Amino acid sequence: MAGHAGVGAPLCSEQFGSQAARSCCAAADGSLQWEAWGWRWWGRSGALGGKPGGRASPPLSRLLAVFLPQGFPDSVSADYLPYQLWDSVQAFASSLSGSLATHAVLLGIGVGNAKASVSAATATWLVKDSTGMLGRIIFAWWKGSKLDCNAKQWRLFADILNDVAMFLEIMAPIYPVCFTMTICISNLAKCIVSVAGGATRAALTMHQARRNNMADVSAKDGSQETLVNLAGLLVSLLMLPLVSDCPSFSLGCFFLLTALHIYANYRAVRALVIETLNEGRLWLVLKHFLQRGEVLDPTSANQMEPLWTGFWPTLSLSLGVPLHRLVSSVFELQHLVEGHQEPYLLHWDQSQNQVQVVLSQVAGPETVLRAATHGLILGALQEDGPLPRELEKLRNQIRAGPNKQSWLIVQETHQVLDQLFPKFLKGLQDVGWKTEKHQLEVDEWRATWLLSSEKKVL
Numbered sequence: 001m002a003g004h005a006g007v008g009a010p011l012c013s014e015q016f017g018s019q020a021a022r023s024c025c026a027a028a029d030g031s032l033q034w035e036a037w038g039w040r041w042w043g044r045s046g047a048l049g050g051k052p053g054g055r056a057s058p059p060l061s062r063l064l065a066v067f068l069p070q071g072f073p074d075s076v077s078a079d080y081l082p083y084q085l086w087d088s089v090q091a092f093a094s095s096l097s098g099s100l101a102t103h104a105v106l107l108g109i110g111v112g113n114a115k116a117s118v119s120a121a122t123a124t125w126l127v128k129d130s131t132g133m134l135g136r137i138i139f140a141w142w143k144g145s146k147l148d149c150n151a152k153q154w155r156l157f158a159d160i161l162n163d164v165a166m167f168l169e170i171m172a173p174i175y176p177v178c179f180t181m182t183i184c185i186s187n188l189a190k191c192i193v194s195v196a197g198g199a200t201r202a203a204l205t206m207h208q209a210r211r212n213n214m215a216d217v218s219a220k221d222g223s224q225e226t227l228v229n230l231a232g233l234l235v236s237l238l239m240l241p242l243v244s245d246c247p248s249f250s251l252g253c254f255f256l257l258t259a260l261h262i263y264a265n266y267r268a269v270r271a272l273v274i275e276t277l278n279e280g281r282l283w284l285v286l287k288h289f290l291q292r293g294e295v296l297d298p299t300s301a302n303q304m305e306p307l308w309t310g311f312w313p314t315l316s317l318s319l320g321v322p323l324h325r326l327v328s329s330v331f332e333l334q335h336l337v338e339g340h341q342e343p344y345l346l347h348w349d350q351s352q353n354q355v356q357v358v359l360s361q362v363a364g365p366e367t368v369l370r371a372a373t374h375g376l377i378l379g380a381l382q383e384d385g386p387l388p389r390e391l392e393k394l395r396n397q398i399r400a401g402p403n404k405q406s407w408l409i410v411q412e413t414h415q416v417l418d419q420l421f422p423k424f425l426k427g428l429q430d431v432g433w434k435t436e437k438h439q440l441e442v443d444e445w446r447a448t449w450l451l452s453s454e455k456k457v458l
Contacts, residue, residue, distance in 0.1 A: 017071050067227065069220050075211045079273045083208075084221070086268035088228050090159065093261040095232025096239065100254050101166035103240055105183060108173035124180050131184040132191035139192045147196060149278045149441045151203040152269045156307055158196035159265045163258045165189035170254055174247075207274055266307065273302045275432055278439040279317060279372065280305055285428070286376050291386045295427030315379030316354040319371060320443035323358050337449055339411030341418075344371040345449070348378050348406045350398070355379070361446045365437055370421050372440050377413055390416045 011032070015021035022035040069075050109124060147154050168186040172179050201221075209217045243250040275298045277285070284304050285296045296304070326347045327333045336345050336358075343360035344367060355375035359368065380387065381395045394412060428435050 017074055067220055067223050069209075069213055069216045071211060071213075075209075075213055076217060077208045077210060077273070079271050080208050082271040083204075083268050084224060086264050086271060088224060090261050090264035090268060091225055091228045092232050093257045093264060094159070094162065095229050096236055097163070097166050097254055097257045097261065099232070099236035099240060100243070100250055100257075101169035103244060104170045104173050104250075108176070108179050108183070124183070127180060128183050128187045132187040135188040136191040136195055140195050143196070144199065146441060147199040148203050149439050150280065151200040151207075151439075152272055152274070152305070153307055154196045155200040155204070156265055156269050158193045158200065160262060161189050162193040162197075163261060165193065167254070167258070170251065204272065207272070207276075269307060270303070273299050274439075275434045276437055276439045277369065277428075277433060277435075279376075279441065282369075282372055282440070283376055285433075286373060286424070287380065287385070289424055289427065290377070290380060290388060290391070295424065295431050295433075297431040298433060314353055314383075315376065316352070317372060317375045317379075318354070318356045318443070319368060319375075319440060320359050320445050321356045322445040323447040323449070326356060326358065333449070335407050338407070339414055341414065342370060343367050345447075346371065346374055346378075346410055348375075348410055350382075350406050353379060353382055358447050359442070359445070361448055363446070366425070366435060368440060368442055369425070369435060369438055370417065372438075373421060373424065374413060374417055377417070378410070381409075388416075388420070390419075 010023040010025055013021045013023045024032050024034045027033040073080065143154075165186045168182050168189070172182040172186070175182065202218075205214055205218050205221065239253070243253055274281075281301050284301050288294060288296045323345070326345070327336055336347060340346070343363045345358040347356045347358075348354070349356075355378055357371045357375060359371070363371075377391065381391065381398055386392075387395060391413075394409060394416075398409065425435060
């Protein structure tokens with residue numbers, strides 16, 4: 001082929017991932033002459049994850065390939081880099097704070113004190129560890145199923161709880177009488193942190209991995225964390241001799257590092273753009289749709305999503321409840337089933353603003369999404385703010401008096417949803433939401449009912 005092309009004319013090219021391509025020309029002696037690796041080939045940030053097979057690839061690119069997933073940035077979500085940068089900052093601050101806390105615990109146990117008993121120190125350590133192990137099991141059983149639904153909130157909670165635990169460890173030597181109890185509480189908190197932090201990190205890894213490369217993303221995250229902890233260890237070796245003789249200075253450093261740790265965690269979690277809907281994001285998107293007729297895109301909704309507790313809708317929404325909890329007679333079952341054409345049954349308690357949803361055996365992800373939307377719309381009827389004309393009429397009827405029974409309102413909202421939900425669902429899909437899956441909290445109960453009309457399966 002070289003014989004038919006002029007010297008210097010491009011013959012072929014190659015590229016790694018989404019990086020800029022480099023060309024190959026014919027040399028005067030008939031050999032192939034590849035374009036040298038350089039800034040043009042290195043190109044944009046995509047080169048950070050490159051692992052090209054060429055002999056002269058940029059050294060920085062090779063170094064970064066050790067810490068970034070293969071194919072970066074195309075193999076991960078768009079929020080990967082800002083999240084990891086802030087996550088590294090918080091890990092560094094946490095590493096330094098942890099060194100101060102460990103120094104305080106060892107001091108309290110008696111390291112360096114000739115009068116301290118080895119057996120007493122061992123017993124204290126065993127009690128501390130056993131308390132944490134029990135706490136880990138209980139917390140995983142109590143909250144394990146909720147961690148996926150609100151991964152960002154639990155991630156932030158875990159890191160703040162970790163700061164509280166380290167503060168208790170620093171304060172423990174100051175009150176020797178309560179030392180054992182204090183470090184047991186601290187270790188209990190740290191074990192809760194390990195469960196919540198580890199589980200939410202796995203959920204976020206699933207979000208970040210875009211090429212079925214969860215293992216690679218997780219492994220590189222471990223490498224980044226190890227590097228940051230190593231840097232934190234080296235800085236700690238310089239810091240501890242300076243603060244060990246001055247408890248007030250040590251406490252001041254701890255508060256400064258804790259402030260940095262919380263801020264970096266907030267920025268890291270706020271950088272995430274998750275494209276699946278949980279109850280909080282669904283409420284934000286639905287409320288905006290009802291008020292303005294527009295669907296928020298994932299970036300906007302994630303920026304508005306509350307990260308602190310206490311900001312959720314006042315409505316209590318339960319999906320996948322057992323049927324026997326809602327009905328105890330044929331009459332009650334008839335009222336519950338009447339008007340339901342979808343594969344779910346919905347019960348609304350106006351006085352407690354509580355919605356309970358029974359799911360059919362054939363209910364799919366879109367059915368669950370519609371049921372949750374239905375429940376949140378009922379909650380919106382008891383709040384202020386503009387609504388579509390049909391819903392505004394229903395809200396006026398509810399506020400006029402409590403005479404209208406809840407099951408009649410549920411039937412009317414079914415008719416409204418038949419017109420509203422297809423537009424809402426299409427709007428979600430158009431702006432980038434993944435409606436084929438969700439992060440709504442759904443229990444395992446399913447039911448069938450004979451008195452219902454023919455049901456649609458979504």
